[in-house]
Amino acid sequence: MRMIDHVVAGGASAPQQPRHGDVFDPNSGAVQAQVALGDVALLDHAVAAAQAAQPAWAATNPQRRARVMFRFKELVEAHMDELAQLLSSEHGKVIADAKGDIQRGLEVIEFACGIPHALKGEYTQGAGPGIDVYSMRVPLGIGAGITPFNFPAMIPLWMSGVAIACGNAFILKPSERDPSVPVRLAELFREAGLPEGILQVVHGDKAMVDAILDHPAIGAVSFVGSSDIAQYVYSRGVAAGKRVQAMGGAKNHGIVMPDADLDQVVNDLSGAAFGSAGERCMALPVVVPVGDDTADRLREKLLPAIAALRVGVSTDAEAHYGPVVNAAHKQRVENWIQTGVDEGAELVVDGRGFSLQGHEQGFFIGPSLFDHVTPDMQAYKEEIFGPVLQMVRAPDFETALRLPSEHQYGNGVAIFTRNGHAAREFAARVQVGMVGINVPIPVPVAYHSFGGWKRSGFGDHNQHGMEGLRFWTRVKTVTQRWPDSSPDGGNAFVIPTMG
Numbered sequence: 001m002r003m004i005d006h007v008v009a010g011g012a013s014a015p016q017q018p019r020h021g022d023v024f025d026p027n028s029g030a031v032q033a034q035v036a037l038g039d040v041a042l043l044d045h046a047v048a049a050a051q052a053a054q055p056a057w058a059a060t061n062p063q064r065r066a067r068v069m070f071r072f073k074e075l076v077e078a079h080m081d082e083l084a085q086l087l088s089s090e091h092g093k094v095i096a097d098a099k100g101d102i103q104r105g106l107e108v109i110e111f112a113c114g115i116p117h118a119l120k121g122e123y124t125q126g127a128g129p130g131i132d133v134y135s136m137r138v139p140l141g142i143g144a145g146i147t148p149f150n151f152p153a154m155i156p157l158w159m160s161g162v163a164i165a166c167g168n169a170f171i172l173k174p175s176e177r178d179p180s181v182p183v184r185l186a187e188l189f190r191e192a193g194l195p196e197g198i199l200q201v202v203h204g205d206k207a208m209v210d211a212i213l214d215h216p217a218i219g220a221v222s223f224v225g226s227s228d229i230a231q232y233v234y235s236r237g238v239a240a241g242k243r244v245q246a247m248g249g250a251k252n253h254g255i256v257m258p259d260a261d262l263d264q265v266v267n268d269l270s271g272a273a274f275g276s277a278g279e280r281c282m283a284l285p286v287v288v289p290v291g292d293d294t295a296d297r298l299r300e301k302l303l304p305a306i307a308a309l310r311v312g313v314s315t316d317a318e319a320h321y322g323p324v325v326n327a328a329h330k331q332r333v334e335n336w337i338q339t340g341v342d343e344g345a346e347l348v349v350d351g352r353g354f355s356l357q358g359h360e361q362g363f364f365i366g367p368s369l370f371d372h373v374t375p376d377m378q379a380y381k382e383e384i385f386g387p388v389l390q391m392v393r394a395p396d397f398e399t400a401l402r403l404p405s406e407h408q409y410g411n412g413v414a415i416f417t418r419n420g421h422a423a424r425e426f427a428a429r430v431q432v433g434m435v436g437i438n439v440p441i442p443v444p445v446a447y448h449s450f451g452g453w454k455r456s457g458f459g460d461h462n463q464h465g466m467e468g469l470r471f472w473t474r475v476k477t478v479t480q481r482w483p484d485s486s487p488d489g490g491n492a493f494v495i496p497t498m499g
């Protein structure tokens with residue numbers, strides 16, 4: 001059995017880890033590897049190495065730090081096929097989608113290549129008589145990232161790229177369900193010239209997460225995962241005096257106005273609702289047609305599109321999507337479908353009971369479509385995270401606007417329309433963090449930033465872009481005066497002003 005180990009400085013001398021977890025091949029349903037599950041002793045070892053390495057890294061000039069990012073980007077590009085294969089084999093997303101996962105992470109590395117410019121501080125000459133003021137952004141020291149299974153390349157790179165480029169040491173605790181790609185990324189960072197101890201990977205489950213949250217030497221924690229855990233991580237981390245950003249689950253809505261190009265909408269929805277088997281926090285699992293006529297026309301066009309979806313093994317180049325990540329998740333998604341039925345929604349297409357010939361034990365689920373879903377249903381309120389599209393009919397624009405605005409999650413939302421005024425109004429008023437206008441998956445580019453509202457995001461500062469840079473640094477402001485030798489009027493007992 002293949003063993004997936006931690007990547008910590010001085011690996012062989014790290015404390016031995018007695019606990020292990022299974023890593024599945026979602027295509028076959030078999031256990032393909034075991035991952036070490038670390039504990040407090042292992043984390044202490046990693047933190048000590050990070051403490052030893054970080055001051056010199058922070059003192060390395062930012063251009064040199066950026067050069068490591070450039071080399072890392074080239075290495076990842078050279079290893080793209082191998083990484084995508086590995087990612088797909090543990091996650092189950094198809095190879096082209098696995099490459100997208102890696103590519104979106106690399107775009108954050110490209111942003112990090114510009115860190116010398118982005119880190120420049122502010123300066124005011126002559127803020128008072130003979131007084132100048134300047135501010136600088138300094139690294140926090142040691143940061144940690146705790147990441148979900150669904151983007152095992154992109155999300156670790158969202159965090160590590162910016163944290164490291166800013167001069168921090170970074171400890172990554174990736175999902176224990178698909179831990180191999182994060183390990184390879186850490187190895188490639190080393191090959192790119194990153195000093196030992198600056199990026200370490202510690203595997204584990206709740207025990208390791210708690211150890212990170214409680215560790216006094218870790219100054220900041222970035223978390224991405226489901227909302228209950230995000231809230232827990234946020235509360236416990238903040239109580240321990242850390243800076244915490246914690247991104248949670250999602251239930252993104254796509255509003256379809258009567259004037260929308262429905263062929264384009266169906267095309268976009270197929271990918272956004274069913275791509276990656278719906279295991280994306282920016283998936284579009286709720287469609288809200290405005291008016292019954294729009295709903296009926298949309299439903300008619302959706303049916304053949306759903307029938308044409310090809311579910312296959314993740315290495316099948318023709319497949320639109322592959323299996324979900326494990327058996328427990330498959331069961332969970334199928335339970336939600338049953339809940340939807342029990343609550344009275346119309347199950348128009350039932351993806352349960354899907355079996356792929358030759359891969360009967362794989363974690364496959366066919367696509368499902370619900371119509372006449374209503375906001376009071378539990379299956380609407382909660383995140384399903386599977387290949388299930390729910391149609392909620394809205395009589396008018398105001399109702400459609402209220403649905404995502406009042407939902408407990410506020411990650412992403414999209415509106416499909418040809419009407420610029422409606423789109424503008426929607427973008428201004430909707431209570432959601434990321435908005436797409438005729439864009440089904442509005443994941444912002446790397447130099448902007450990613451983050452949802454309400455139960456989709458706890459804490460402050462988004463991921464990557466300048467928001468990420470602000471999260472991984474703190475500001476030091478210097479007020480300086482170089483007096484000449486003439487007397488300046490003696491002691492001042494009032495607060496200094498620049499007047």
Ligand code: NAD
Pocket residue numbers: 146147148149150151173174175176204205206209210224225226227229230247248249250280281383385411452456
């Ligand atoms: P998860 O919450 O189960 O796990 C996330 C991380 O938390 C993992 O590293 C896991 O080991 C750890 N963890 C799990 N249980 C824990 C516990 N009880 N205590 C402490 N730590 C624990 O999430 P997942 O299933 O890996 O990922 C899917 C979820 O992530 C979905 O809800 C999805 O919407 C969300 N997600 C959100 C974003 C975003 O940016 N908002 C992006 C991707 C995924």
